[in-house]
Amino acid sequence: MAHNLNFTNGRANLMYTGETPWHELGTKLDKPATAKEAIAAAQLNYIVNPEPLYRRSGQEITGNLKVIVRQDTNQELGYVSDSYKIIQNTEAFGFFDSVVEEGLAMYHTAGALGKGERIWILAKLPESVLVTKDDVVEKYLLLTNSHDGTSSLKMYFTPIRVVCQNTLMMSYAHAKDGISIRHTGNIMHKVNEARRVLGLAVNYYMKFDTDAHALLNYKMNDAELKKYFDFVLRGGPATLILGQDKNVEETTRHVNERESLVSLFHHGKGNDLPEVRGSAWAAYNAVTEYADHYRTIKNLETDRTNRLKSIWFGSGAALKTKAFEGITELVGIQK
Numbered sequence: 001m002a003h004n005l006n007f008t009n010g011r012a013n014l015m016y017t018g019e020t021p022w023h024e025l026g027t028k029l030d031k032p033a034t035a036k037e038a039i040a041a042a043q044l045n046y047i048v049n050p051e052p053l054y055r056r057s058g059q060e061i062t063g064n065l066k067v068i069v070r071q072d073t074n075q076e077l078g079y080v081s082d083s084y085k086i087i088q089n090t091e092a093f094g095f096f097d098s099v100v101e102e103g104l105a106m107y108h109t110a111g112a113l114g115k116g117e118r119i120w121i122l123a124k125l126p127e128s129v130l131v132t133k134d135d136v137v138e139k140y141l142l143l144t145n146s147h148d149g150t151s152s153l154k155m156y157f158t159p160i161r162v163v164c165q166n167t168l169m170m171s172y173a174h175a176k177d178g179i180s181i182r183h184t185g186n187i188m189h190k191v192n193e194a195r196r197v198l199g200l201a202v203n204y205y206m207k208f209d210t211d212a213h214a215l216l217n218y219k220m221n222d223a224e225l226k227k228y229f230d231f232v233l234r235g236g237p238a239t240l241i242l243g244q245d246k247n248v249e250e251t252t253r254h255v256n257e258r259e260s261l262v263s264l265f266h267h268g269k270g271n272d273l274p275e276v277r278g279s280a281w282a283a284y285n286a287v288t289e290y291a292d293h294y295r296t297i298k299n300l301e302t303d304r305t306n307r308l309k310s311i312w313f314g315s316g317a318a319l320k321t322k323a324f325e326g327i328t329e330l331v332g333i334q335k
Contacts, residue, residue, distance in 0.1 A: 015041035015110050034100065035093035035107070042110045044089045044119060047071045048147045050080065068147050070116050077117040078148025085183045087153050089119055092145045096123050105141060113309070117148040120312070122158070125201065129159065129209045131216060132275045136162045139205050142312060151313075153181040157204045158312075164269035166288040167311050169320035170208065211333050215281035218331045220265075225283060228330060229261045230254075232287055232323050260294060261286050280331050287323040291316040 015038055017029050029041055039045045050066035064082040069075070093110070100106060105123040112119045125139040142158040144151070159168040220228070233254055264286035265271060271282040292311050310316035 015107075017106070017108055029107075035090070035097045038107045038110045038121070039089060039093055042112070044093075044110065044112055044116075046073075046116060047088060048077060048086060048116075050084065050086065053079075068117075068149070070147070073115070075115045077115055078146075078150065080149040080183070083184050084149060085185070086147075087145055087181070087183060089145075092119065092143065092153060093121060096121060096141070096143065108140065117150075118144065118146045120144045125205070128162075129205060129212065131212045131281065132273060134163070134273050135270055135276055137168065137208075137212070138162055139201070141201060144313065149183070152183065155180075156312075157201055159205070159208060161270065161285060161288070164285075164289055164293075166285060166292050167317075167320070168285075168288055168324075169317050170211075170324035211328060212281060214331060214333050215284060215327060216275065216279050218280040219278050220280055220283050224330060225262065225265065226258070228283055228326060229258045229287075231326050232261070232319065233257055257290075261290055264289050264294075280327050284323055284327045288320050291319050295319075 015029055029037065048068050048070050051069050053061040053065060053067055055061060065079055066082060066084070067079055068077045068084075068086075070077055096105065096107070100123065105125050107121065108124040109122040110120065121143045123141045123143070125141065128139065129137040131137060137159045140158040140160055141155055143153070143155045145153040156169075159170075160166065161168055265282055266277075268282070268286050268289045270276060271285060276282050276285075295310075295316060
């Protein structure tokens with residue numbers, strides 16, 4: 001299916017609050033959901049278990065490899081070692097329950113992709129960051145887990161700029177990768193410890209608020225803008241932005257991509273606001289809008305959620321994190 005959302009009994013495994021998602025699928029909840037409500041609405045209350053592998057002859061394959069099987073559909077989700085520990089969807093959602101119950105967050109979106117091998121939970125924190133009175137950034141926590149052995153249970157701090165629905169990915173030393181829990185050892189002990197570490201979100205968003213205003217107050221000249229966008233598109237250490245131009249041959253693709261970024265810098269959503277126009281904040285948001293809405297994504301025609309995967313988990317997220325590191329280096333913001 002073009003959206004690659006997982007389906008059970010003819011319904012998409014997705015719940016949401018607020019506005020209807022772009023794919024017009026899923027179950028809407030009109031009030032903040034508990035973990036139990038979110039799981040039921042998104043049909044994520046399925047169980048996955050490791051099972052042994054067998055040859056065609058029926059002989060069990062010995063060794064430390066198992067297959068993860070979704071029990072309600074009997075679908076194989078991935079292959080893992082004996083040391084792999086399952087984190088069921090109910091456990092993953094329970095990660096947020098204490099925070100939601102205390103009114104520190106509310107469940108916003110939850111769903112599954114593919115055969116159900118990847119799930120996500122997006123929780124919205126109260127209040128917002130006011131970069132200007134017309135440029136608002138909402139605060140979210142994104143938790144994702146996989147059942148195919150490809151990734152840990154992870155939680156990211158995920159600000160979203162309301163004016164254009166851009167996901168702002170940035171990295172700070174004290175909370176660089178959010179929280180990551182491997183599928184080994186004492187899982188529940190790690191989850192309980194991670195609940196305490198959720199307090200990092202407060203510091204994260206305080207730092208983000210300060211840095212966003214510093215970017216807003218820094219006006220970009222044409223030379224800086226070119227160096228910054230070249231850095232974002234080409235790679236290399238952030239210090240190259242402040243260094244000398246290198247004689248690098250420019251491909252037609254590079255020039256076109258840079259021109260797209262320059263156009264978004266001047267005319268992107270929210271970048272024409274008087275207080276935002278011409279600032280380093282506008283330059284960074286040109287990259288986020290480009291990554292979220294215009295950047296070429298492989299196989300997008302056959303799977304529209306490839307853009308979502310890129311924005312949250314893949315190359316788009318990496319590009320935006322790199323863009324933030326570069327712009328803070330240029331402005332001279334302390335990490």
